[in-house]
Amino acid sequence: MNTIKTFLCLVYRNWFTRLNYIWVTCATLLLTIATWKLNNLIICGFIYGLCIASYCFNLKKGWKWFIVYGSFLTFFIVFYKLQINPWVSSKIFYVYEVKENYSLLKQGVNLYLTSVGESQISIGEFVKLTGESTKLVNNGVFWEFNFTDYLKNLNVIGEIKNPHFEICQFKFLRYLFYQVAMHQHELVKILIFQRKAQQELYKSMIHLNISWLLNLSGLLLYPIDYFIEKKLFKFNKTYKKYKIIPILVLLFYCYLLKFPVVMLKVIVVLLIKWYCYVKKFSMSRAIRMTLTWTTLLIFNPLYLFNLGLIYSFLAYFLLTKLSTAHWYKNLFLNFVLIFLLFAPLTLYAQYKLYFFDWLYELILLPFVHLSFLLSLVFFIPKIDVCYDLLVNILSTIVRAFEYGNISIVIGKISVIWFVLYYCGLISYIKLEFKTKRLQMLLLVLLVMLAIPVISTSRMKLMQNSVHMLNVGNGNSFIINYQSNVYMYDVGEGTGHSPTIVKTYFDYLGVTKVNTIFISHHHVDHYNLLESVIASRPVKKVIQNDNTITETAFGDLKVHIFNEYKNSDENDNSMVIIFETPSSKMLFLGDATSKREHRLVQDFRFANLVKRGIDFLQVGHHGSKTSSSEEFIKTIKPKVCFVSGEKKGKKAFPNFETIATLTKHHCQIYTTQGLYSYKFKIDSHQVNLIEPTFW
Structure with a gap:
C-alpha cells in the first residue's frame, strides 16, 4: 500500500513540476468562482481544499501563485460567497449606475438596487440612504433577459425599498465624466461614453444581433494600437519603451467607464505585450491568454458567468485563418468560419439563427471605425455636423438591413x-x-x-399541453395541440416583461400561431397582442364580440360562450371550453359570479361540464368576485391554474377563492409572480416550467 501511495505521489508531483502555475491558477480560479451559486458547503469545501492542495505538492515553484490564489479565495469567500458588507452601518452609498427608473448603489464590492432614477441622482455621487432592505426575487422567466439574474451577476445582493436619500457634497471623477456625457451628441454618447441604452441606433442594431460592434472592444482598439506602433512609430524605440504611459491613460479611461470587461481585456493584453518587450523575453500565445483570463477573473470573478468569456475561449481555441490563392475566397471562407464558430452561441442565447449578421458586420465595420475616431475629437467646435452625417449613414444602412434580415427560430437546443x-x-x-x-x-x-x-x-411542439406564463396580474395562456399553437389572451400585468410571450415562443421554436382568442378588452388580457403579431405570422384573432359558438381545429373542438353587452367588461369575457378526446379545458377570462350563474343555467354549457372538467383557468386571477361555490360545484375542476400575484392593492388570488377550490378537491397552481406551469392535455400532469440542461 505504501509503495502505491509513494508512486502516486511521485507521479502527481512530477506532473505539477512540469506544469506552468499560471495554468494551475487559472484553473483553480475557475473552480472556485464556479462555487458562487453552489449552496452545498461540503462540496464547496472539497473544491477549495482540492485547489489549495494543487499548490502544495511543489510550493518551491508555485508559492507566489499560491499567495495570489489564497488572497483571492479569502476575498471571494468573504465578499461574494458570504456577501459580508462591513460598511453597511454607515448608510453611505456610492452611485455606481443610474437608469431612467432605477439605480445601483455600491458599498465595497456589493451593489444594491433602488427605485431612485436618473432625474434624482447621478453616477459618481455619494448618497446617504435609508430604507427597507430586501433580497432579490427571481420571477422564474428564464427564457429571456432576466433582470434579476443580470443584477445578481453584477453582485447586486439586495434591493432597498421605500428609499429616503440625501446627496453628499463629495463626488468622484466619474460624476464629472458623466455630466460631460449628458451634453454630447448621440454618436459620442454611444461610442465614447458607452451610454447606449436609450439611443435608437443601438436599439436597431440589437434587432440585427450586431450591437456588439458599438462596444469598446479589441475590434476598435487593436487597429488603432497597430497603426500607432507599426506605422507612426515603427522605428521609434522610445515609444515602445514608454508605451506604458498611453496604456495607463487607457486604463484610467476604462476606470471612468466602470471597467467594461471587453475593454479591460484589451488593456491587459497590451500590458503583457509591453512587459515582454521591455524585459526582452517571449511568452507563448497560450500563456498570454491564460494570464489575461486569470487577471480578468481576479478583477471581476463574475466574468465567469458572462457569455463573453465563452466567446473568448472559442476565438482562442478555434479561430484560425483559412487561406486560398484568391483574396475574395479568403474573405468569404473566413467570414463563413466566424459564422460557424459563433452562430451556435447566438442560438443558445436567443433561440434563433441570424444568417447575414456577419455580412452586416463586414459592411458596417469601416463606418463604426470612422465614427469612433471622429468621436475622439468631440471637443472640436461644429463637429456635430459630421456626427449627424455619420448617424444618418449608419441609421440608413441599419434600416436597409432590417428589411433584408433573415433569421430562423429554432428554439431551445440540447x-x-x-x-x-x-x-x-x-x-x-x-x-x-x-x-x-x-x-x-x-x-x-x-x-x-x-x-x-x-x-x-x-418535438416540443408535438407535446399537447397548456402553458400558463408568469405575467403577474395578467393573462397569457398558450394551447399547444398537434403541433398547432393557440392562445387564450395575450396580456401582462404591471411590472412584467412586454416581450415575455414573444421570447417564450422563440424558446419553444414556435414560428407561427394558428388563432388567438381575446377574452375581453382589459389591457392585461391583450396588451402583448401587437408584439406577438409583429414577431411571427398569426392566422386569426378572435375577439369577444364575435358570433361564433362552435368551431374545430382537427379533433380540437372549441365551444364559445359570448356576452358582450354587459356594463361590467369582466362579464363580457369570452368563455371557451377546449375539448379533445382526452380532456376538457375551461377558460373564463375575468368572468364574475354573475356570469358564472348564467353559464350554469345555459343548457349547452351544463351538458358539456356535467361530468366535470379536467382543467380550469380560474376567473379574474382568483378574485373573490369569481369562482362561486355554485359554479365550482357544478364544473368539478380537477386542475386549477391561477394567473395572479399579490402586488399593491391587487392581492390575487383571494383566500376565499382558494378555500372554495380546495373544498372541491382541485389541484391549485398559482403564478405568484414567480412561476410558470404546463398542463399536459393527454396525461393531465402538471409541470413547473423551468430550465433544463439537456
Missing part, C-alpha cells in the same frame, strides 16, 4: 447537440486531410447536425 457540433467543427478546422473528399465528407456531416436542431425543437 447541450448534446452543441458538444457534437463543436467536436465536428474542431475536427474540420484542426485535422489535416490528405484528400478533399474526406474534408468535404466532414463538412457534410457538420451540416447534417442541423437536422437534430430542427427535429429536437419541433
